[in-house]
Amino acid sequence: MxxxxxxxxxxxxxxxxxxxxxxxVDLHALAWQEAMVEFGHDVTFEQVRSQIGKGGDKLIPVFLSDEQQREHGKHLEEWRGNRFKSTYLPLIxxxxxxxxxxxxxxxxxxxxxxxxxxxxxxxxxxxxxxxxxxxxxxxxxxxxxxxxxxxxxxxxxxxxxxxxxxxxxxxxxxxxxxxxxxxxxxxxxxxxxxxxxxxxxxxxxxxxxxxxxxxxxxxxxxxxxxxx
Structure with a gap:
């Protein structure tokens, strides 16, 4: 030994x-899922939940095409950030x-x-x-x-x-x-x-x-x- x-x-x-x-993790997933739906992406909570742990730079490309990322990727991430801070951060x-x-x-x-x-x-x-x-x-x-x-x-x-x-x-x-x-x-x-x-x-x-x-x-x- x-x-x-x-x-x-x-x-x-x-x-x-x-x-x-x-x-x-669940709170982050909720904010991301709501952001996806807000911008017209049919993504479930479970789908997003499995990607939490990546940063936004790695998570967004899983669900958005290159064109969609150029079009509204930044806005989606900003929306998510605001939603998370106002609604979910106080619950952590x-x-x-x-x-x-x-x-x-x-x-x-x-x-x-x-x-x-x-x-x-x-x-x-x-x-x-x-x-x-x-x-x-x-x-x-x-x-x-x-x-x-x-x-x-x-x-x-x-x-x-x-x-x-x-x-x-x-x-x-x-x-x-x-x-x-x-x-x-x-x-x-x-x-x-x-x-x-x-x-x-x-x-x-x-x-x-x-x-x-x-x-x-x-x-x-x-x-x-x-x-x-």
Missing amino acids: MDMEDSELPKAAIFDLDGTLLDS RPFSAVSQLLQRVREAGLRIAVASSAKEDELKKYLDIAAISDLVDVATSSEDVDESKPAPDIFEVVLKKLGIKGSEAVAIGDTPYDAIAARKAGVSAIGVLCGGFTENSLREAGCVEVYPGPGTLYARFGDTALTK
Whole structure:
């Protein structure tokens, strides 16, 4: 058996927000679905729900042709943003034990980063809702990158800000897109089921471990990839 002293502990934990720390995926899906219908696209809640975790740059092309994107893609995304902020943002709550988990990560000597596809103004609100603003060392928003997940840009920006290599970090996310993006950036990924994706889909995307949610990660912290 390998001596634990031989294996180097990770230096940072990189958390996704929506569906990982915040119970927000259904609310995002509602806003997107309403926006699609508003602009004449017959898209169901379930169809949109399966795409949440991607940024708008990756989600819109799933449902709109190139011509439709040129015609009203920007307006659709703006409508969605306004709808989300006015109707759904006030309903978002963190999952249980989120601040305790991040506190525990910090006590273990890891730095904490947030890799989110959210817009910058939404990101600040999210950190406040989760009560973790003072625990996060580095955060990225969609404005920091050219492409959202599953492209690795967000993780590459976080790693650069932290000044570490991919192999020195562990990502925690709820979607296959988090795991795929992390893997492309050389980062190991832990999956959580609280965003609604299956354990199978998360493992197929490359997650090394899968847990029900932040509460279980906190309760079983010593057994996780964050401590090995």
